[in-house]
Amino acid sequence: MVRELRRDRTGFVLTVGPTVAARRMRADAVVLAVPAAPASRLLAELAPRASALLSGIETASVVVVTLAFRASDLVGNDNLDGSLSGFLVPPSEGRRIKAGTFSFAKWEWVRDAGGGDVVHLRLSLGRHRQEAAVRASDEELVAWSRHDLGLATGLTAAPVASHVQRWGGGLPQYAVGHLDRIAAVRAEIASVPGLAVCGASYDGVGVPACIASAHRAVADLRAGG
Numbered sequence: 001m002v003r004e005l006r007r008d009r010t011g012f013v014l015t016v017g018p019t020v021a022a023r024r025m026r027a028d029a030v031v032l033a034v035p036a037a038p039a040s041r042l043l044a045e046l047a048p049r050a051s052a053l054l055s056g057i058e059t060a061s062v063v064v065v066t067l068a069f070r071a072s073d074l075v076g077n078d079n080l081d082g083s084l085s086g087f088l089v090p091p092s093e094g095r096r097i098k099a100g101t102f103s104f105a106k107w108e109w110v111r112d113a114g115g116g117d118v119v120h121l122r123l124s125l126g127r128h129r130q131e132a133a134v135r136a137s138d139e140e141l142v143a144w145s146r147h148d149l150g151l152a153t154g155l156t157a158a159p160v161a162s163h164v165q166r167w168g169g170g171l172p173q174y175a176v177g178h179l180d181r182i183a184a185v186r187a188e189i190a191s192v193p194g195l196a197v198c199g200a201s202y203d204g205v206g207v208p209a210c211i212a213s214a215h216r217a218v219a220d221l222r223a224g225g
C-alpha cells in the first residue's frame, strides 16, 4: 500500500505499508497502476491538475453471483444446452441482473470442475449509480439472480450452492469527454520525469486494454529517459 508519493532531486520517495509501521522507499521511476481514486490522492502534490481530473472519474460497483445447479435440472432447456455462452440485459428491461454467463458452456475447466453432475453459471448485478446491488444481502442477491435467470432462461430449479462476490467501485465509467480528460492527465504526468500511469481508468476497462496501457506507460518512461 502506497500512502504518499513525493519527488526530490534524485528520484521518488514513497511512503508504504500500514500507518502503524509506515516506511520510506526510494525509486528512480514510478508507474501508478492503481484505480483513479488512489491515483488522484497520490498525485495531489506532484500533478495537481491530473489529480483533480482523475478524481472526477466515476465508477460502478458490481456483484457477481455464482450459482451451481444439478446438471439434470438443465436437461431439455434449449437456452442452457451449452450452445450459448450467456446473455446481456439492457437497463430498459427493468431487471436486477445485467448479464448472465453460462460458465459451464464457456470454459472447459469450469465444466470439468462440475464433474458432470453439477453446472456453474454466474449473474452480474450493479449498474452505474445504482449502489443497491452492493448493499443488498447475499440472500437478496441470490434471490434476485434466481428470479431474473428464471425469466431469461426458464430455469426455476433451486441451486445446490451459491457464492456472492462484491466488487465495490470495480468498473470505471467513461463519461463524455473521457479521451480529453485522459490526454490532459497524461500531459501533466509527462511533465514529471520518471512518472507514468496505467490501468482501467485510461484506455479501456478490459484486461487487454489494461495490459496495453501498461506497455504504453513503460514505453513513455523509456522515451522520457
Ligand SMILES: Cc1cc2nc3c(=O)[nH]c(=O)nc-3n(C[C@H](O)[C@H](O)[C@H](O)COP(=O)(O)OP(=O)(O)OC[C@H]3O[C@@H](n4cnc5c(N)ncnc54)[C@H](O)[C@@H]3O)c2cc1C
Binding pocket: 001, 002, 003, 033, 034, 035, 038, 062, 063, 064, 167, 170, 171, 198, 199, 200, 201, 205, 206, 207, 208, 210
Ligand atoms: C466483476 C468484473 C468482471 C470483469 N470481467 C471482465 C472480463 O470478463 N474480461 C475483461 O477483459 N475484463 C473484465 N473486467 C474488467 C477488468 O477485470 C478490470 O478492468 C481490470 O482487471 C482492471 O485492472 P487494473 O490493473 O487497472 O486494476 P486492478 O486490477 O483493480 O488493480 C489495481 C491494484 O491497485 C491496488 N491499489 C489500490 N490502491 C493502492 C495503493 N495506494 N497502493 C498500492 N496499491 C494500490 C489494488 O489493491 C489493486 O490490486 C471485469 C471487472 C469486474 C469488476
